[in-house]
Amino acid sequence: MKTTLRTDITVKDICDGFVYNELEGKGLFGLSGKLTIQPEYQRNYIYADGKRDVAVIQSILKGYPLGLIYFNKIDENKLEVLDGQQRITSFGRYVTNKFAVKDDNGIEQYFSGIATDKQKLILETKILIYECEGSESEIKEWFKT
Secondary structure: OEEEEEEEEEHHHHHOOOEEEOOOOEEEEEHHHOEEOOOOOOOOOOOOOOOHHHHHHHHHHOOOOOOOEEEEEEEOOEEEEEEOHHHHHHHHHHHOOOOOEEOOOOOEEOHHHOOHHHHHHHHHOEEEEEEEEOOHHHHHHHOOO
16 A cells, blocks of 8 residues: 655645535535545544534644544545544534634634734644555555554
């Protein structure tokens, strides 16, 4: 299996074309439709508890690393999330104003209501992503460990 580290993808890139299905609790697409955020083998979104989703946004605002995210490269124009869909769905939902985060004064703020510099900080945050290319059995075996 081949893996390639990508350091050029930002939160803004991933959120471009972000689609979230509230009824099913699924973040469906991102990267202008090239990324399937929640393929069939992924569990539903569980971070919408007012703690874990908020923690992802607070981590970005504090400059903390979000950890590695893994994509399965299907072809040149199609990727699937192997690992990291909870984090991706969290920042996608925040950027599209699906939940609020308390500011320094304890006031809940949606993305559209935060200061422009904080919006820019979130959107320009680069995500460390490994693109994996391999057979289905290779990828499944790799993620068993």
